[in-house]
Amino acid sequence: MIELHCRPPHEPSTHIGIGSGVMRTLASETKGRRVFALVDSIVAARHPEILAAHWTVTCVQAGESLKTLAQAETVLRAMARASIDRNGLLLAIGGGTVGDLGGLCAALWLRGIECWQVPTTMMAMVDSAVGGKTAVNLPEGKNLVGAVHPPARVFVDPSLLDELPEPEYRSGLAEAVKVAIGIDAPLFEILEQDGENVRARDPATLERTIHRALAAKATIVASDLREDGPRRLLNLGHTLGHALEAVSGYREPHGLCVARGLHFALDVAESLHAMTASDLDRCRRLLSQHGYLRTPLPPTSEILGFMRRDKKVEAGVVHFVVPTGIGSSCVRGLSPDQLGAVLDRR
Numbered sequence: 001m002i003e004l005h006c007r008p009p010h011e012p013s014t015h016i017g018i019g020s021g022v023m024r025t026l027a028s029e030t031k032g033r034r035v036f037a038l039v040d041s042i043v044a045a046r047h048p049e050i051l052a053a054h055w056t057v058t059c060v061q062a063g064e065s066l067k068t069l070a071q072a073e074t075v076l077r078a079m080a081r082a083s084i085d086r087n088g089l090l091l092a093i094g095g096g097t098v099g100d101l102g103g104l105c106a107a108l109w110l111r112g113i114e115c116w117q118v119p120t121t122m123m124a125m126v127d128s129a130v131g132g133k134t135a136v137n138l139p140e141g142k143n144l145v146g147a148v149h150p151p152a153r154v155f156v157d158p159s160l161l162d163e164l165p166e167p168e169y170r171s172g173l174a175e176a177v178k179v180a181i182g183i184d185a186p187l188f189e190i191l192e193q194d195g196e197n198v199r200a201r202d203p204a205t206l207e208r209t210i211h212r213a214l215a216a217k218a219t220i221v222a223s224d225l226r227e228d229g230p231r232r233l234l235n236l237g238h239t240l241g242h243a244l245e246a247v248s249g250y251r252e253p254h255g256l257c258v259a260r261g262l263h264f265a266l267d268v269a270e271s272l273h274a275m276t277a278s279d280l281d282r283c284r285r286l287l288s289q290h291g292y293l294r295t296p297l298p299p300t301s302e303i304l305g306f307m308r309r310d311k312k313v314e315a316g317v318v319h320f321v322v323p324t325g326i327g328s329s330c331v332r333g334l335s336p337d338q339l340g341a342v343l344d345r346r
């Protein structure tokens with residue numbers, strides 16, 4: 001098993017274990033604790049063996065519609081009926097939607113109890129399970145109600161990905177490609193040189209990919225838990241990505257929108273002369289090698305409407321993450337008009 005730690009100063013730290021079979025240790029690791037397990041119903045049906053007899057288990061149907069205040073209330077009331085006390089533990093077993101809802105309920109219950117994340121999708125394994133961002137959506141926008149509540153432990157078992165549908169796998173892989181382009185050159189090399197094994201979900205390649213992506217995220221989060229500085233780099237591809245998700249009514253998977261946003265971020269880098277032609281070419285080739293194409297975009301005015309309302313816009317300036325080389329990026333303040341001009345040139 002590979003072990004990582006995420007230790008933001010003056011904040012609780014997260015222990016991360018990555019390896020095939022780590023799921024099977026959950027029952028013994030939670031022995032003697034009062035456990036409330038929020039579990040993706042698909043995962044519960046396929047892997048009933050991981051659910052320990054001493055847990056209170058609530059199964060939920062994953063998806064964006066799970067991330068509502070009404071669902072949070074349902075879970076919190078189930079925690080009340082299960083008499084979860086301050087020493088209790090919330091286990092969130094599922095993809096990013098189960099993890100986001102579970103993490104928020106752990107943050108709210110009795111003003112905060114311990115949370116362990118057990119990611120079961122590629123998205124959750126390479127990204128959402130680590131970092132402590134939790135949230136539900138409002139009709140007015142995504143992730144508007146949330147808390148920062150880092151999990152004490154994260155159990156990453158890549159063997160769970162065997163039966164993950166291909167679109168969900170590709171959505172999560174896009175977040176790894178984001179880290180490769182913007183933060184971690186060794187991950188770029190794995191995805192570039194071992195692309196076939198990545199797409200075939202070869203267990204050893206998956207483990208290396210998830211390890212590099214999470215190590216990069218843990219380092220950044222440890223230096224900036226509340227996203228005042230370097231953590232913004234993790235938003236590479238997300239300015240356009242979030243706008244495309246909104247335009248699609250949140251029906252388009254998050255990661256696929258981010259992947260389209262990565263193409264756009266490279267276009268912005270090109271327009272600012274922030275990257276060499278050969279690095280630009282390598283990044284664009286990596287995206288298309290993994291099937292992330294430069295698909296046609298909705299009208300610029302519609303995209304800009306959503307970009308202007310994004311949480312990352314301050315005083316009319318978009319904090320835009322610009323790739324600057326293989327595994328490197330920076331944040332630049334750009335106006336919506338500057339971004340609109342690049343969109344119009346596509």
Ligand SMILES: NC(=O)c1ccc[n+]([C@@H]2O[C@H](COP(=O)([O-])OP(=O)(O)OC[C@H]3O[C@@H](n4cnc5c(N)ncnc54)[C@H](O)[C@@H]3O)[C@@H](O)[C@H]2O)c1
Binds near residue numbers: 161
């Ligand atoms: N908190 C963060 O830092 C953060 C970061 C990135 C994304 N997110 C959030 O994550 C969410 C998306 O997460 P997601 O892509 O995991 O979606 P998801 O939780 O909806 O899961 C996708 C689908 O995969 C199924 N599934 C889960 N595990 C499976 C398995 N092992 N085998 C087969 N099917 C399985 C689910 O039932 C669901 O149908 C979004 O709401 C996004 O905002 C949060």
